Amino acid sequence: xxxxxxxxxxxxxxxxxxxxxxxxxxxxxxxxxxxxxxxxxxxxxxxxxxxxxxxxxxxxxxxxxxxxxxxxxxxxxxxxxxxxxxxxxxxxxxxxxxxxxxxxxxxxxxxxxxxxxxxxxxxxxxxxxxxxxxxxxxxxxxxxxxxxxxxxxxxxxxxxxxxxxxxxxxxxxxxxxxxxxxxxxxxxxxxxxxxxxxxxxxxxxxxxxxxxxxxxxxxxxxxxxxxxxxxxxxxxxxxxxxxxxxxxxxxxxxxxxxxxxxxxxxxxxxxxxxxxxxxxxxxxxxxxxxxxxxxxxxxxxxxxxxxxxxxxxxxxxxxxxxxxxxxxxxxxxxxxxxxxxxxxxxxxxxxxxxxxxxxxxxxxxxxxxxxxxxxxxxxxxxxxxxxxxxxxxxxxxxxxxxxxxxxxxxxxxxxxxxxxxxxxxxxxxxxxxxxxxxxxxxxxxxxxxxxxxxxxxxxxxxxxxxxxxxxxxxxxxxxxxxxxxxxxxxxxxxxxxxxxxxxxxxxxxxxxxxxxxxxxxxxxxxxxxxxxxxxxxxxxxxxxxxxxxxxxxxxxxxxxxxxxxxxxxxxxxxxxxxxxxxxxxxxxxxxxxxxxxxxxxxxxxxxxxxxxxxxxxxxxxxxxxxxxxxxxxxxxxxxxxxxxxxxxxxxxxxxxxxxxx
Numbered sequence: 299x300x301x302x303x304x305x306x307x308x309x310x311x312x313x314x315x316x317x318x319x320x321x322x323x324x325x326x327x328x329x330x331x332x333x334x335x336x337x338x339x340x341x342x343x344x345x346x347x348x349x350x351x352x353x354x355x356x357x358x359x360x361x362x363x364x365x366x367x368x369x370x371x372x373x374x375x376x377x378x379x380x381x382x383x384x385x386x387x388x389x390x391x392x393x394x395x396x397x398x399x400x401x402x403x404x405x406x407x408x409x410x411x412x413x414x415x416x417x418x419x420x421x422x423x424x425x426x427x428x429x430x431x432x433x434x435x436x437x438x439x440x441x442x443x444x445x446x447x448x449x450x451x452x453x454x455x456x457x458x459x460x461x462x463x464x465x466x467x468x469x470x471x472x473x474x475x476x477x478x479x480x481x482x483x484x485x486x487x488x489x490x491x492x493x494x495x496x497x498x499x500x501x502x503x504x505x506x507x508x509x510x511x512x513x514x515x516x517x518x519x520x521x522x523x524x525x526x527x528x529x530x531x532x533x534x535x536x537x538x539x540x541x542x543x544x545x546x547x548x549x550x551x552x553x554x555x556x557x558x559x560x561x562x563x564x565x566x567x568x569x570x571x572x573x574x575x576x577x578x579x580x581x582x583x584x585x586x587x588x589x590x591x592x593x594x595x596x597x598x599x600x601x602x603x604x605x606x607x608x609x610x611x612x613x614x615x616x617x618x619x620x621x622x623x624x625x626x627x628x629x630x631x632x633x634x635x636x637x638x639x640x641x642x643x644x645x646x647x648x649x650x651x652x653x654x655x656x657x658x659x660x661x662x663x664x665x666x667x668x669x670x671x672x673x674x675x676x677x678x679x680x681x682x683x684x685x686x687x688x689x690x691x692x693x694x695x696x697x698x699x700x701x702x703x704x705x706x707x708x709x710x711x712x713x714x715x716x717x718x719x720x721x722x723x724x725x726x727x728x729x730x731x732x733x734x735x736x737x738x739x740x741x742x743x744x745x746x747x748x749x750x751x752x753x754x755x756x757x758x759x760x761x762x763x764x765x766x767x768x769x770x771x772x773x774x775x776x777x778x779x780x781x782x783x784x785x786x787x788x789x790x791x792x793x794x795x796x797x798x799x800x801x802x803x804x805x806x807x808x809x810x811x812x813x814x815x816x817x818x819x820x821x822x823x824x825x826x827x828x829x830x831x832x833x834x835x836x837x838x839x840x841x842x843x844x845x846x847x848x849x850x851x852x853x854x855x856x857x858x859x860x861x862x863x864x865x866x867x868x869x870x871x872x873x874x875x876x877x878x879x880x881x882x883x884x885x886x887x888x889x890x891x892x893x894x895x896x897x898x899x900x901x902x903x904x905x906x907x908x909x910x911x912x913x914x915x916x917x918x919x920x921x922x923x924x925x926x927x928x929x930x931x932x933x934x935x936x937x938x939x940x941x942x943x944x945x946x947x948x949x950x951x952x953x954x955x956x957x958x959x
Contacts, residue, residue: 317446319421319507325486328451330438343375343435346453349485356457357491358702371464373455375435379463380472383429385437387473390419395476398465402493404537405483406466407561408501409476410574411535414565418533418624422505423475439482442507444695444779445641450482457490465490487698498537498561500750502622506535509639509691509783510622511753515613522619523609526567529621536564538573541617555583556615564619565604571612574604581605582615623689623783642668642780644904646769649888649919650911651904654772655746656713656734661772663731664889666904668765669717670782672758686760689783690714691753692743692767694776698750709770710778711746713739717762726901729764730893746770831875831884831923840928847935871927874898886926888919894926900933 315321324330326348337344349355351373353363361368376383386394395410397403412419427437438451456477457464466480483504484490499510513522515538529536540552542559550558557580566572575581582605607615625639644666646652653664672686690712697707715737721727740763743752767780836844848860856864878894879886886894888911895902895910902910914925921929 319447322440322447322449325448325450330449330451333451334434334436337434337436338432344453349452351455355489357489361491370459371457374458375454376429376474379458382472384473385427385429386475387470394468394473396467396469398463398467400465400490400493401495404496404498404561405493405501407498407537407563408505411563412505415533418506423479437478439479441486441504444693450486452482452485454478456481488702492698492701497749499620499622502535506622506624508622508624509689509753509781510620511689511755513619515616515619518613530567534624535622537620538562538564538616539618551580554615555581570606570608572604572606582607584611640782645777645908646775647908648773648775649915650907652773652775653768655768655770658772659735661889663734664892665766665768667728668780669727669762670765671762672760675760685757687757689753689755690765691751691781692778693751694778707748707750708774708776709746709748711743711752712765712767714741715764716740717764722762836924843931843935847931868927871930875923875926886921888915891921898930
């Protein structure tokens, strides 16, 4: 039960505001103010023992301890690199973010876009940090991570070679906020090399808590320019890129001086768009470029990596546009401009909730299922499509950190199904295999892909729907969160589980009771379910739980009536066990166990099913009869002693109510 206790504690902390931007979680328990005060009192510069200045903090393969690429690297403080270091010199600008020897242009494009929204930037880069007053070699930054904000503390020792910063740096030379921000993000993800390769949307989301959608420009809709203008006017973050045809094509420069496989940030639009290369050089040379006379009349040209191009050229030259939609937690002056958010957390676990995609009908239904209710149609007068518009984003957690151990992103996606009318209004719905065999999805992610997040925009009629996230293959473990964004008001309600009592049977077992007597230590001597069931007899823990469930007078013993009720329960559980053991193997698979638990009258969420499989199954993910009864007795005891755990949250900007089932 430790997992549930931990979740309850986490929920209590969230209810107190911990994890919000106003009260970010202290990453790894490090308190910036306390650590800085301690360093100042001792007159020592901070040295971070949780992200040390050692090769392991650089990487694990190309930047690993034995790689030739790390030779000659020294960790140096800004005071050792320049005589006049500045945290921020003359304000934050896009030219503060120049790429170094790390393939994290996706991150740098997101940082460059961040400088265009000072409110968002001041949240990620807390104010008051300096190399002058109260300098102690310690800095901190805040990032969004899967539903909560975390405050990451670092020291200011930075990787350098030949007296120059190795990774991101400012064009000014003595400005260090961007280099320190990159280090904090590397610490959050395990090492610098973990940042190599990625999507700008990932950086966008971790700097804002927003949700990012991707537009393939070869299939650009007629409303795309309007979407861009609207997004820029709201302070949303936008990025774009040019596809590569093969690995050798990566960062190849086209005839128009655009870089393939490189992340750019889109910063402005008229009937033109303004684009920036984080390299600070290599710029588009076509119409409206720095060399174009018309462009020269628009603005002074400079070799800063930023350039203008017509919207038609933008569509033809670039492959992909990424837009990060901001949430009400983004400190916007006008909250009504932003999306309302509801979020679920979940996990895929082998044998219980990792059912794979629709290609695996025998297990697909085991995946976690989340209910949403769409109440109101859109009222945007510029939108001709009737229905309820919303975004669904599925994020897999902490996969960059797993690169050190040889793991990477899972291939993920999701499906959306309309809830059958007979389940309308019910808060505990988990549809079974037969439903998915007979019904098509109402919507789904365009593809299953090995990115951190899969996000899609949908417009569906009002109604109730199930969102089912999954990995492509079954039995792949992973943690995830699902977010649903809408411009309409939403309501969320989460229900953990419940118990539906079964009627008592009419069997009589007085003779057996008399042979057992009043004690419970002899239960295994009299119970024999038959040769078709694999059993070693009930263990002592199960016997105690049986007595505890039915011992109403606290005597530690069962009377005749109490034992009769227990016997009837066991016989009913035996009938259910035989019914679900479809291959007559004498034992039950973990998938059959889930069906049996539901038919026994327990409506549980996915987290509890994961705990059940972990606690009561054998190494081959099978459950024998003894563990099956022990599990049901334990569940009935819990639900008889404890009130249902419920959590209700009403959001002030909330079309959708949700729950995890």
